[in-house]
Amino acid sequence: MKRLLLAFMAVLFLGNITALAKDQIDHLEPAFWWVGMKNPKLQLMVHGENISNLKPELNYDGVSIEKVSRVANPNYLFVDLLIDERAKAGEFDIIFKKGKKTAVSYKYQLLQREEGSAERIGFTPKDVMYLITPDRFANGNPDNDNVDGMPEQADRNDKSGRHGGDIEGIINHLDYISDMGFTSIWVNPVLENNQENFSYHGYSTTDYYKVDERFGSNEEYRNLAKEAKKLGIGLIMDMIVNHCGSEHWWMKDLPSKDWINFGGEFVRTSHKRTTVQDKYASKEDLKQFADGWFVKTMPDLNQRNEFMATYLIQNTIWWVEYADLQGIRMDTYPYPDADFMTEWTRRVMEEYPNFNIVGEEWSTNPAIVSYWQKGKVNHDGYVSYLPSLMDFPLQYAMVQALTKEETWGTGWIKLYEGLANDFLYADPGNLVIFPDNHDMERIFDQLGRDYELFKLAMAYTLTMRGIPQIYYGTEILVKSDFGGDHGMLRSDFPGGWEGDQINAFTGEGLSDQEKDAQAYMKKILNWRKDNEIIHEGKLMHYAPDFGIYSYFRFTDSGKVMVILNKNKEAVQMETGRYHEMLNGETSGKDVLSGKTYELNGSIEVPAQTALILEIN
Structure with a gap:
């Protein structure tokens, strides 16, 4: 069974290659593609000794070669295909010719996409x-x-x-x-x-x-x-x-000098991520960040x-x-x-x-x-x-809020203010x-x-x-x-x-x-x-008070109230300040304990506890 699987994979991912003499294809990527993609264009990277000396041809309805590009290294060809709406799933040969003779033939597959893909x-x-x-x-x-x-x-x-x-x-x-x-x-x-x-x-x-x-x-x-x-x-x-x-196969035979940043030589990144947004940043600093490598074993791609x-x-x-x-x-x-x-x-x-x-x-x-x-x-x-x-x-703010010593809400304020920055995001x-x-x-x-x-x-x-x-x-x-x-x-x-x-x-x-x-x-x-x-509810939170942070998730059909008590003792919490969200609702059932809390006066929130109340 294992041998059959390996054989199948060899056909699926390496294609069916036939070659004359020493001409061969070592890599052709992607090894297969699909019909019916929104973008009809596909570029094949072909790698093999002196492959640029060969001319690719194919004959398959709906598929044509638009362009063939050669780079500094003669061991590479980049072949641009156009796969139009006439193309059907199937196989065809890409023939690489030397003069009038076929030097290498690669059987390429176009697959049918899964329904709804x-x-x-x-x-x-x-x-x-x-x-x-x-x-x-x-x-x-x-x-x-x-x-x-x-x-x-x-x-x-x-x-x-x-x-x-x-x-x-x-x-x-x-x-x-x-x-x-x-x-x-x-x-x-x-x-x-x-x-x-x-x-x-x-x-x-x-x-x-x-x-x-x-x-x-x-x-x-x-x-x-x-x-x-x-x-x-x-x-x-x-x-x-x-x-x-660093052991990627192309590192031993780069297509061009600019394939890897800094000409393939190790230069460590500065990790100064703010240079991208910094209106005063120098081009040199930006290059040092974006083009620099993490470590020698991680070449930075250009x-x-x-x-x-x-x-x-x-x-x-x-x-x-x-x-x-x-x-x-x-x-x-x-x-x-x-x-x-x-x-x-x-x-x-x-x-x-x-x-x-x-x-x-x-x-x-x-x-x-x-x-x-x-x-x-x-x-x-x-x-x-x-x-x-x-x-x-928000992760940083949460940890700061939970580990900072609590003095009537000063710990939770880190998280409250962190969430208040959501106006900066297009879609928080x-x-x-x-x-x-x-x-x-x-x-x-x-x-x-x-x-x-x-x-x-x-x-x-x-x-x-x-x-x-x-x-x-x-x-x-x-x-x-x-x-x-x-x-x-x-x-x-x-x-x-x-x-x-x-x-x-x-x-x-x-x-x-x-x-x-x-x-x-x-x-x-x-x-x-x-x-x-x-999943879909809006959010309203209330400024931390007496070591408690609370917020609501709500839709037109329901509300959930979350109360987080960081204090090492129980706290009596007045519910009057939540009137605009409770809007006459008088009780909530805690998801975790199953206990029902009356919300028309004050409730006792247990020490260092989260209440997740489904509002009735």
Whole structure:
């Protein structure tokens, strides 16, 4: 069976190549495409020794060669195809001729799109994302832990090494994810990272069209999307267009000197993200930021090269179509060329108008983050088509509010004022909100491992405007033991490996507190899943008073009142100030405890507790 699968993949992704003598095609990307795409144009990147000496030809109804481009390196050809409305799904030969003789023939496939593909719905505020680092979640297939020809081997004792988690492990535990109440999975990058070491995280791509064999195969990734969809769970792909891995195949034979920034020589980025928006910034500072590399093993791609730009855009669309994605999370969004990012998002959203993409702009300043959202009118005229962003400012404000000593509301004021900055965003309801992620200390650690504060943070995150994202293990109080080491905060999910003494999937071996945290989140998540008021409701919040922060989510058909008490003692809260929202309503039932509270006088809010009241 395995041999049959490998044979099928060879045909599917490498095509059927025939060649004379030494003429051959080493890479042709994308290896196949679809009929019926909104944009009828497709550019093929063809790589092989002296391939530019050959002339491509084809004969297939509805498909024509518009242009053939040659670059500095004779080992590359860029072939522009036009696939018009007459084209049907099928196969045809692309013939590469030397004079009148055929030197190489490549059998190209055009596939039929899945019904409704163009109208797919992206993630929305109805969803809650479960963020997974696949190497650290569950090992479903120990046979792929080590692969011949890939230098880094699995070693669970190496905090910075590969541990063996894979796509099959995620598929095996989709029921757990669904039962918890999550409706989307954002999986950290799964594309090939054939680097010497530190390859588990997936952010050093060495093949943009191939899943890393230690995670599984392209077909398994597509199967993950299919199996998840059966449970009402969408797949969000983590993508990187800023940089590749130093062992990417093209690094050994670059198409041109400007394929990689700084001529392919390592120059570290300044990480000064504000230079993009800074009206006083020098061009040199902007170049140092946008063109600089993260590290030597992550060459910075030059998206100003027209062939590189087209390659990256087409690759994104290929994965959306192939894997039936619900969305994309774009890594390091401000680091690539800003004009390219406009075109990248425009092209993707043009092809899939109801899709969603969230960009990472790691800044706690909402003025910086809001710059990138679609609809924002910017001081410099920059136009973006990016629908969503990670709400780092609100995450920072939440932690500050919960950890600052409370003096009659002065702690909560950080969060209150942080939310008040929403006027800066074109669409604050489409932001992704989160307590932590794969690059920061676990929220339980950020809050000093105070369980009551943890519950307040979870209640806030899951009832606030936006689209919540929860990192795997947060629900069982996973600790980061950070100390600056990312390998430690991305620890293995207990129960994901055979022989684990603790199994969080079944609850075996969890402490009482860990079980309680899991149950607490499960209750809110499953309540939220079908709650249109939280999905679509407007928001009104009230200035913090006496250590209590409160807000309403509401629609024409209902209201939810959230009361967060950070005090270490119960507080009597007068309900009169909420008259404009309560509007004669006299009681509310707490989602968490089931207790009914009368709202026509004062209520006692228990110490360090969140009340989520459905107003009757």
